[in-house]
Amino acid sequence: MYNSYDYLEELEDFLGGTFHQDIGSPEQALNEFINEVSKECLLSTIKDCEKFLNSNLTKQEKESFIQNNAEVYFPAIELTPLQWLNKLVQQMKEAVKTK
Structure with a gap:
């Protein structure tokens, strides 16, 4: 049976839908x-992020994917795209504890 669930597509939707050009800041x-x-939904998003972070893509491919899907100016936040996504995962994990 064909599995139509694609974590990369889900991650694209999360990054593009959450971190777009109209946001005040990435934190907000x-x-x-x-x-x-x-x-x-939060647990599913964490799972998709972790699957991406642990995937066989190269570091450069991962960084490019994040940059292409999130409207975040990484030099301003002083993090690489991968450091930033790891930080998001940790923040979401903390948030799950209180939901």
């Missing part, structure tokens, strides 16, 4: 996402 956008979604 993440807080809004955490406050608006269910615990199940």
Whole structure:
């Protein structure tokens, strides 16, 4: 049977839908996402992020994917795209504890 679930597509939707050009800041956008979604959605997003971070893509491919899907100016936040995504995962994991 064909499995239509694609974690990369889900991750693209999360990054593009949450971190777009109209956000005040990446931190504010993440807080809004955490406050608006269910615990199940948060857990699913964490799972997709971790699957991506642990995938066989090269570091450069991962960094490019994040940069292409999130409207974040990484030099301003002084993190690489991968450091930033790892930080998001940790923040979401903390948020799950209180949902």
